[in-house]
Amino acid sequence: MDMKQKIILICGPTGIGKTHFAIHLAQAFDGEIIGADSMQIYKYMDIGTAKPDADECRMAPHHLIDFVKPDQAFDAGRYIRHADAAIAALVSRAKLPLIAGGTGFYLKALLHGLFRERTADRLVLDRLERERESKGAKALHDRLIQMDPEAAKRIHPNDAFRVIRALEVLEVTGKPISSHQQSHGFSEERYDTLKFGLHMERSLLYKRIDLRVDLMISQGFVDEVKGLLERGYSCELKSMQSIGYRHMCDYLKGNLPWDEAIRLMKRDTRRYAKRQFTWFRSQKEMIWLEPSETKKAEQLVSEFLSTSIS
């Protein structure tokens, strides 16, 4: 029988201390860390994404970080392929893979796969997007009601992003997205996973977030964003529309006064952390720990590694 590869997963909201926690386990179990973060993948975006620094990378090697240019397309499907390869490479060197990150969708995709092997059709998406601009989101949703009532029921008319995707899938594959989703159902278990979710009192986390934003500023975050613009990476890029980067763009373009830019950057980071909690809370078999409970985590990892699948 084929045994699924054992991996450790560490997730939690931004700023809670995933990196530190993961490094601790990596050192304790001869492991290496594979990031699961949709923004830390980008080169030149270091301060604002809170990438692990040189010291931290020395303490434990990190993978899937800092390897994509800010204007290159990336998505969950590509993430799976890279992560699978990284896991296989670690296993071949007898290293324990520790997946650490805050992008819930990437983690879910890695653990359960996605319903189809092809990437979204950019041309079709763009055409639908233009149609939304001229006819409105409601018109697209009305069409979805006709063509895929099942999906239309689950997607809110205002969520143009998902309405467009559903129409694109229908057009490109000839099958409604709802039937793809139904037959896939995230039922596949691609790895044997021990899942840690880090949590702490909300007000405490928010204080840490506010402090971390101030720290980013003192580390030269504004210059980092200026540097990106000088390299030709515009504010319209998806990567540059992320938290912090979009706020600095607005400040540099004169759309926001400094204090307001900082205030909004902190607020939006807090809201992001809240959304991450919502995402991770709904995941099954999550072991919730405080970031300081590394001893307990070690114990659980030991037990996990000593049991074989039967």
Place this chain on the structure above:
RNA sequence: GCCCAGGUAGCUCAGUCGGUAGAGCAGGGGACUGAAAAUCCCCGUGUCAGCAGUUCGAUUCUGUUCCUGGGCA
């Protein structure tokens, strides 16, 4: 000490010609199948500062106490 203006949601305030109240911001909950740090949905009970009085009924009127800000001494 005196005079004036206030004390209403976590914050800034609106309002009730007497029938127990609502905006913005902050915040909370949720969704999520190849753009996910994105995208989208839902959520406002709070001794209307305390006490007493008038009234069928007071957060609203009256008195008084306390607190805050400003002015005069």
